[in-house]
Amino acid sequence: MERKWWHGKTAYQIYPKSFMDSNGDGIGDLRGIIGKLDYLKELGVDIVWLSPIYCSPLADQGYDISDYYAIDPRFGTMEDMDELLAEAKKRDLHIVMDLVVNHCSDEHIWFRKACEDPDGKYGKYFYIEDHRPGDPLPCNWRSAFGGSVWSPLPGHPDKIYLHIFHRKQPDLNWENPEVRQDIYKMINWWLDKGLSGFRVDAIINIKKRLPYEDYPADRADGLCSIEYMLANAHGVIDFLDEMAENTFRRYDAFTAGEVFHEKPEDLPRFIGDRGVFSSMFDFAETILNQSPLGWYDTKPVTAEQYKAACFASQKRVEQVGFLCNIIENHDEPRGVSHYIPAGQCTVAAKKMLGGLNFMLRGLPFLYQGQEIGMENRRCTSIEEVDDISARDEYKVALDAGLTPEQAMEAVNRFSRDNARSPFQWDSSPNAGFSEGTPWLPVNPNYTEINLAAQREDPDSVWNFYRKLIALRNDPAYREVVVYGALEPYMPEQTNLMAYFRRSAEQTLLVLGNYQNTPQRAALPGTIRTVLINNLHTLQQDDGSVCLEPWQFVVLELEDRS
Numbered sequence: 316m317e318r319k320w321w322h323g324k325t326a327y328q329i330y331p332k333s334f335m336d337s338n339g340d341g342i343g344d345l346r347g348i349i350g351k352l353d354y355l356k357e358l359g360v361d362i363v364w365l366s367p368i369y370c371s372p373l374a375d376q377g378y379d380i381s382d383y384y385a386i387d388p389r390f391g392t393m394e395d396m397d398e399l400l401a402e403a404k405k406r407d408l409h410i411v412m413d414l415v416v417n418h419c420s421d422e423h424i425w426f427r428k429a430c431e432d433p434d435g436k437y438g439k440y441f442y443i444e445d446h447r448p449g450d451p452l453p454c455n456w457r458s459a460f461g462g463s464v465w466s467p468l469p470g471h472p473d474k475i476y477l478h479i480f481h482r483k484q485p486d487l488n489w490e491n492p493e494v495r496q497d498i499y500k501m502i503n504w505w506l507d508k509g510l511s512g513f514r515v516d517a518i519i520n521i522k523k524r525l526p527y528e529d530y531p532a533d534r535a536d537g538l539c540s541i542e543y544m545l546a547n548a549h550g551v552i553d554f555l556d557e558m559a560e561n562t563f564r565r566y567d568a569f570t571a572g573e574v575f576h577e578k579p580e581d582l583p584r585f586i587g588d589r590g591v592f593s594s595m596f597d598f599a600e601t602i603l604n605q606s607p608l609g610w611y612d613t614k615p616v617t618a619e620q621y622k623a624a625c626f627a628s629q630k631r632v633e634q635v636g637f638l639c640n641i642i643e644n645h646d647e648p649r650g651v652s653h654y655i656p657a658g659q660c661t662v663a664a665k666k667m668l669g670g671l672n673f674m675l676r677g678l679p680f681l682y683q684g685q686e687i688g689m690e691n692r693r694c695t696s697i698e699e700v701d702d703i704s705a706r707d708e709y710k711v712a713l714d715a716g717l718t719p720e721q722a723m724e725a726v727n728r729f730s731r732d733n734a735r736s737p738f739q740w741d742s743s744p745n746a747g748f749s750e751g752t753p754w755l756p757v758n759p760n761y762t763e764i765n766l767a768a769q770r771e772d773p774d775s776v777w778n779f780y781r782k783l784i785a786l787r788n789d790p791a792y793r794e795v796v797v798y799g800a801l802e803p804y805m806p807e808q809t810n811l812m813a814y815f816r817r818s819a820e821q822t823l824l825v826l827g828n829y830q831n832t833p834q835r836a837a838l839p840g841t842i843r844t845v846l847i848n849n850l851h852t853l854q855q856d857d858g859s860v861c862l863e864p865w866q867f868v869v870l871e872l873e874d875r876s
């Protein structure tokens with residue numbers, strides 16, 4: 316496998332709206348981020364992904380772009396963006412933006428022109444079909460946020476357009492070469508500005524199975540999940556290869572694809588040496604137990620499931636490339652609330668989960684607030700919820716016969732707002748995020764969980780993440796931590812997640828006791844050094860260790876064991 320400039324880096328996702336507000340309007344902004352670059356440096360990260368900050372009506376919090384070449388005034392100006400790039404460069408930080416090109420906003424000029432003249436040039440930028448009210452729709456696909464993927468084309472009662480996500484996110488027609496060229500031009504414009512690359516949004520969706528056809532309905536609404544169509548659509552990789560050739564490869568850019576359910580035979584073309592992306596996120600854990608019926612029907616993830624999913628992902632890519640490893644992002648619940656059983660979310664458990672994920676082979680990708688162990692924020696009524704996805708799932712649960720309280724339970728477990736509440740900087744009002752009223756309330760636990768407090772505490776989650784990052788950057792261990800092969804250790808031992816990381820010279824053993832009772836783990840060799848320990852001691856006796864509840868250690872072993 317070829318070595319790439321980004322392989323040894325640690326990445327960090329910023330959700331700009333909730334990171335730091337510099338002007339008291341309650342919305343995080345670019346100047347807020349600029350003011351925190353030194354913080355990111357201190358934490359030890361190298362690559363920073365910004366969720367969308369382009370001009371947008373924010374119907375889906377910026378994943379609905381109305382101008383790819385402009386910064387939304389709520390986030391700042393293009394001058395602020397230039398300053399951010401320059402300041403990041405001074406600190407050797409790489410800025411990566413979100414690339415949202417499966418769809419744009421219905422307020423984008425392309426869509427407005429398509430509405431003015433559906434038969435003209437811009438009509439062909441979208442998927443527009445003739446449709447008389449009352450006639451059957453071209454297909455029964457369900458949009459990601461509920462309801463049909465088809466909505467009436469504004470101003471044209473006899474036409475409809477396709478949107479896999481919200482109706483304010485019309486899908487761009489990638490079959491049209493003019494669309495693709497416009498997208499490549501825009502990508503290169505940003506790369507020319509000094510951007511290091513992109514996280515690539517919803518990219519599997521750009522290839523539709525045509526002509527349209529129905530799939531078996533999977534809910535009472537008579538519609539089917541878009542997954543059926545995607546499983547039957549072929550050729551996305553050819554679009555992506557053309558995109559990479561015309562853009563990313565020319566700049567040696569770093570790209571991380573939001574890729575779900577890729578076809579196994581396509582994997583090398585996705586993230587191999589000449590892949591269309593540098594890397595892609597590992598979502599195998601995030602989709603565990605997902606029910607076609609909706610959030611309300613989704614069972615909690617067990618330690619055994621988590622372990623098996625991580626190891627399967629590692630195996631899948633070991634000869635091919637690097638995954639971006641995550642426990643959460645802006646679409647997911649907080650990892651510590653999701654993967655640690657309710658009521659057991661201790662500081663030790665948070666560190667264990669973070670450590671197990673961080674030490675996997677691949678690129679560790681932290682999400683803002685993860686480094687201080689931020690947790691889900693509970694809501695008591697749906698009126699408090701901003702996330703359009705959660706609002707839909709609430710309705711789905713009610714329609715399935717759940718009480719409002721039960722439906723709120725489901726929302727509280729999975730709402731995307733969980734990870735979008737403002738960063739908890741300190742214990743001052745609004746957690747130091749804003750001097751105004753935050754657009755989304757802060758988690759009331761900020762008086763206990765905040766960065767300022769954790770800086771002072773050598774045993775904090777934050778100081779633990781710093782140690783993990785420092786180990787990755789330590790020249791004595793970099794080779795094995797970044798490139799070492801991953802080999803599961805005793806995967807059959809329940810609630811123990813353990814693996815080797817091996818290079819030609821070194822063997823590390825990573826152990827996590829994924830339960831709230833102690834457990835003994837046999838050792839395959841002799842410990843040379845305890846490199847990381849989330850507790851103060853490690854009980855060892857002949858050939859084994861007795862791990863405390865949620866204990867996590869990284870051991871360097873003697874020789875190759």
Ligand code: NOJ
Nearest residue numbers: 375378415480516517646
């Ligand atoms: C994935 C993004 O992460 C999510 O926030 C968004 O709603 C969809 N793609 C649509 O762009």
Ligand code: CA
Nearest residue numbers: 336338342344
């Ligand atoms: Ca602001």
